[in-house]
Amino acid sequence: MKNRVWIIILSFSVLICAVCWLYISNLSPLSQIVGIYQNGNLVEKIDLNSVTERREITLSGEYGKNTVLVSNGHIMMKSAECPDKLCVKHGELKNGGTPIVCLPNRVVVKFEDSPDGADAKTGAVR
Ligand SMILES: [Zn+2]
Helix, strand or coil, X not given: CHHHHHHHHHHHHHHHHHHHHHHHHHHHHHHHEEEEEECCEEEEEEXXXXXXCCEEEEXXXXXXXXXXXXXXXXXXXXXXXXXXXXHHHCCECCCCCCCEEECCCXXXXXXXXXXXXXXXXXCCCC
């Protein structure tokens, strides 16, 4: 009888571990969600893992246009008409790296993995 109790406890803890592992492995793709902001407002939210085709997003700012290039797992500022072109020189947005910022046109491209975001907790992308 005592043995059976231990088997139940053991199988429960194995089950909990499995659920935890699934939960953690489901959470990790969240770090691939990128937000494009202009003037502090969210323009578009993209899950880089679910991008199937290369596409360009064009934003118009005070100093001209910014063209953001999106492909599977990658995002970068392809071209810009701003005076300093720092956003283009930044290159590809890397996880854990600095956001792509275009100060003249007030465009920011960054990963949406900040812990304060409500979306990160619920897992909602759109
Ligand atoms: Zn720029």
